[in-house]
Amino acid sequence: MPSAESNALLSPELMARLERLELVTRKVFRGHLKGERRSNRKGESVEFADYRSYVPGDDLRFIDWNLYARLDRLYLKLFQEEEDLHFYCLIDASPSMSFGNPTKLQCAKKLAAALGFVGLCRSDRVVIDTLGGIKSSAPMRGRAQLWRILEQLEQIEANDPTHMLDGVKRFSLRNSGKGIIVLITDLMDKTGYEAALRMLIAKQMDLFVIHMLSPEELDPTLLGDLRLIDSEDRDETEITVSRAVLKKYRQTLDQFVSQAKQFCARRSITYMLTPSDRAVDVIVTQYLRERGLVQ
Amino acid sequence: MSFISTLPWWAWLFFALIPPAIIALYFLKLRRAPLVVPSTYLWMRTIEDLHVNSLWQRLQNNVLLYLQLLVVALLFLALLRPGCRSESQLGQRSILLIDHSASMSATDESPNRLTVAKQKALKLVDAMASTDVAMVISFSDRAEVRQGFTSDRRQLRTAIESITETNRITDIREAVQAAAGLANPGRTSEIDNVNDIQVAEALPADLYVFSDGGFGGLEDFDLGNLSAKYIAIGQAEPTNIGIVALTATRNPEREEEIEVYGRLVNHSSSDKSVTTELYMDDVLIDATKTTLKPDQEAGVNFQLRGVEAGKLTLRVQEKDDLIVDNEAYTTITPTSKVEVLLVTDGNRALELALATPQAQKLARLTIVAPKYLDSPDFTKANNENKFDLIVFDNVSPKTMPFSNTLFLGASPAGDAWSFGEKQSPVMIVDTEKDHPLMRYLEMNAVQIFEGSALKSPEGATRLLESNIGTIIASAPRGPFLDVVCSFGLTRKENDSQVANTDWLVRRSFPIFLLNALEVLGNTDAESTARSILPGESIALKVGQRFNEVEVIDPKGNSAIATRGSMSQIVYPQTDNKGIYDVVAKDSDEALERFSVNLFSPRETQIKPLAEIGFGEEKVAAAPAQAPSRFEFWRWLTAIAVGLLTIEWIVYLRRIFV
The missing domain is CATH 2.60.40.10 (Immunoglobulins)
Known part of the structure; x- marks a missing residue:
């Protein structure tokens, strides 16, 4: 049964709204099972696609007998194949995600639950994973698997010290399928995020980066002589925060976000910056809709 | 520019360690509040331009460090006491004596001497070092401490500027005694005074006298620890x-x-x-x-x-x-005639001497017996100040009257006067001929049968000396004058009065009485009002019935003069020259008139003295300015304090990391 946190992750009202949505990809991938979305592959469905000449060995059930009667030649009816979609939600569970109110991780979990639910509703293969990896990250399909997703999400805690590149490497090795990947992260990796994103692009994935920052990162209110301790590597930075320094920080942040946006845009990665205190339904139904992840 | 080291070498060594210590302290970490943040990634990128580890780069752009080092450098420099030659400066302890007597109103200096003296004194005060102290004393016929020792230049300036011109004469003695009392504590500053022992630590001081030198009276003055400087005020050739x-x-x-x-x-x-x-x-x-x-x-x-x-x-x-x-x-x-009361049991010679034509012109004589003194009539007349002179012939009153007295062979009431044992014969030795009572008298041949030596009160003037001591003396009693002759004109012998002296038949006797009428009767042939010097107090000659009188000064201002504890009314506000009218307070009855004039040859002689003498020491006129050293250390310290303030502001505003 879903726990209280699960309820908090996904409210019934939100579920009701999400049921009407589906995940959209700009690319078409081959799924393993028949799903609820049309494939450009021809297959078995009720939707006519084309004709082709019969060749021996073809399934006789798909011969258009009416056409044979008229033309005296055998043609086979082709139908649109309906396939399932791989949807990966990769969450950055590093300690830096534990900041904010609600925490960035909590917001990421809600977002993953919402998107996963949308995927499950459309019989997509949904995989929830973290950069450091979780115990059972097997693909789930079908609405009934929602509780498992929620259970998985519950287990995620912000104590994963894995660097982004290592996490992406591990993820790529474990998951060979193609599809949509949504990376929810704060991009605060001192080794850089660029190599990790490049690796995901190389997998021909439809990549969405949701850049999640807490309000105190977006608009810090620090002042005075401080010894800043990095939550991830415990690195210490001594700083005297003045209004001038705060102004410079905001410039640096704008530059950082701008660089990330530019990097993503050049590589057809969909980038979205969101504060952690923004409501998930707004993110999904408004912002992600605008960016074409759901419709 | 020159320097004076204020510290020993080891102290300099210690202070030399301060700049390296500041630099070392700068690299020590501040006690900063720890704060866990999601990531220091962005913060590091924010401060990477400033947060550099290179020593030199760390030293660069650090205004706070530079300011601190600059402050220390300035303080070091201040400790070296840099200075240069200056023109005027007071000593550590200075006493400014400013003459504001009448002669200082002279206009040979523009606008007048007092203003110039004040300007010179102000210049000296302006050149004072902050640790120097000075006091201001103004003097005319009296001294007034305007400002005690202080280093507050504003107070000194105010004190100097408050000195105004007067019409008074000059008497510097009181002022230099006040100054000497501070420099030579416990001393009388009198030369050859063997009992003059210094009881407290002496405080040497510079004595600046701003004057034209129109004073004297310092012949027996010892400067002691005072170093006198005389700043002569006035042109060399004034006209007056x-x-x-x-x-x-x-x-x-x-x-x-x-x-x-x-x-x-x-x-x-x-x-x-x-x-x-x-x-x-x-x-x-x-x-x-x-x-x-x-x-x-x-x-x-x-x-x-x-x-x-x-x-x-x-x-x-x-x-x-x-x-x-x-x-x-x-x-x-x-x-007006002098009202004279003669109290006697009968003295023909005395009555005749007071009845000469000359005496009659001056006086109106009333002769009474001793018992009249106990009558209400006398009490009334005495209270109304009716009698100008009472002559007691072998009679002593119970209380002294409110008038001048001449006692012949009798002692005044009270303990002030006393007679010694009667001795005989009495030979006259000396006569005080300079006294107006004794002028024109030839007393050497006068024979006196018996007499007593007089014991007179303090302040008495001995008029006639004999082989047995003083036999005639005068002494003031409040506004009155008592003259006592210790020998009687007559004496009792076998129940009859016989002559005690042959003075009665000599010409000197009526002359003495005439002198007594003129001097003790407050009259003389001049028929003019009394004249006093500006600023002098005057004892008003008004009757005892007046306890308060109104004095109208030459400018028309009136003031009330009140009888004090003594029997006289003293009026001190006589600064304005001219004629003063004394009237009864309620009835406007004219009582007296006196004049205030600057009859002072010393004040009229306005040529400034080239030198003034303090005892044996002569002090020549000198310019107020003396070569001295102008020090910069206080300016350096002030700049250092200013820099410290700027550093504090910079630190608080956190402009730089």
Whole structure:
């Protein structure tokens, strides 16, 4: 049964709204099972696609007998194949995600639950994973698997010290399928995020980066002589925060976000910056809709 | 520019460690509040331009460090006491004596001497070091401590600026004694005083005298720890013609004739021909022209007829450097006789001597027996101050009367006077002929049968000395004067009065009584009001029935004078020259008139002295400025403090990391 946190992750009202949505990809991938979305592959469905000449060995059930009667030649009816979609939600569970109110991780979990639910509703293969990896990250399909997703999400805690590149490497090795990947992260990796994103692009994935920052990162209110301790590597930075320094920080942040946006845009990665205190339904139904992840 | 090291070498060594210590402290970490943040990634990128680890780069752009080092450098420099030659500066302890007597009103300096003296004193105060202290004393005929020792230049300036001109004469002694008391504690500053022992630590001080030197009285003064500097105020050749005396004398033969006599003096370097005008009640009645050579005195004489009473003003029409002595005032009072009471059991010789024609012109004599002293009539007359003089012949009153007295062979009431044992014979040794009572007397041949030595009160004047001691003396008693003759004119022998002296038959006896009438009867032939110097107190001669009188000064301002603890009414506010009217407070009854004149040859002689003497020591006039050292250390310290403030502001504003 879903726990209280699960309820908090996904409210019934939100579920009701999400049921009407589906995940959209700009690319078409081959799924393993028949799903609820049309494939450009021809297959078995009720939707006519084309004709082709019969060749021996073809399934006789798909011969258009009416056409044979008229033309005296055998043609086979082709139908649109309906396939399932791989949807990966990769969450950055590093300690830096534990900041904010609600925490960035909590917001990421809600977002993953919402998107996963949308995927499950459309019989997509949904995989929830973290950069450091979780115990059972097997693909789930079908609405009934929602509780498992929620259970998985519950287990995620912000104590994963894995660097982004290592996490992406591990993820790529474990998951060979193609599809949509949504990376929810704060991009605060001192080794850089660029190599990790490049690796995901190389997998021909439809990549969405949701850049999640807490309000105190977006608009810090620090002042005075401080010894800043990095939550991830415990690195210490001594700083005297003045209004001038705060102004410079905001410039640096704008530059950082701008660089990330530019990097993503050049590589057809969909980038979205969101504060952690923004409501998930707004993110999904408004912002992600605008960016074409759901419709 | 020169330096004076204020610290020993080891202290400099210690201070030399301060700059490295500041730099070392700079690299020590501040005690900063720890704060866990999601990531320091962005913060590091924010401060990477400033947060550099290179020593040199760390030192660069650090205003706080530079300011601190600059402050230390300035303080070091201040400790070296840099300085340069300056023109004027006071010593560590200075006493500024500023003369504001009448002569300092002279206009040979522009606008006048006092203003110039004050300006010079202010210059000295401005040049004071912050650790120096000074005090300000003004002096004329009295000294006034305007400001005690202080280093507050504002207070000193205020004290100096508050000094105003006066019409008074100059007496520096009180002022230098006040100054000497501070520099030589416990000392009288008298030369050859063997008991003069210094009881407290001496405080040497510089004594600056801003004056024209018109004073004396310092012949027996010892400066001790005082270092005197005399700043002469005034031009070397001033021009001044002044009136130094004015009297109006009624002709004894013809009372309607009055002779006015004035004395002029020319203290200029050239001959002066001046017009002297005489005004009566502000109306010009006579004038005369006088020519005076330099430093020459001359008299001017006017004869007035048919004048009963009035105010006389003598004016010199000359624009000189000191105008305050160009006018003199006096009054002519109606003739009046002295009321004399003779208390005697009968003394024919005395009565005859007081009945001479000359004495009758002066006095109205009343002869009473001793028992009259106990009567209510006497008490009433005494309270009304009816008698100017009471002569007690072998009679002592129970209480002293409110009038002048002459005791012959009797002791005054009270313990002030006493007689010794009677001795015989009495040989006269010396007569004080300079005293107005004893003038024209030839006493050496006078024989006295018996007499007693007089024990007179303090302040008494010995008038006649004999082989047994003083036998005639006078002493003031409040506003009154008592003259006591210890030998009687007569003595009792076998129940009869016999002559005790042959003085009765000598010419000197009626002359003595005539002198007594003139001196003790408050009358003389001049018939003029008393004249005092500006600023002097005057004991008003009003009856005992008045406890308060109104005094109207020459400017028309009135003031109430009240009888003090003594039996007299003393009026001290006599700074304005002119004629003062004393009237009864309620009835406007005219009681007395006196004049205030600057009859002071010393003040009239306004040429500044080249040197002044303090005992044996002569102090020559010197400029107020003395070569001295102007130090910069306080400016350096002030800049250092300013820099510290800027550093504090920079730190608080957190402009830089």
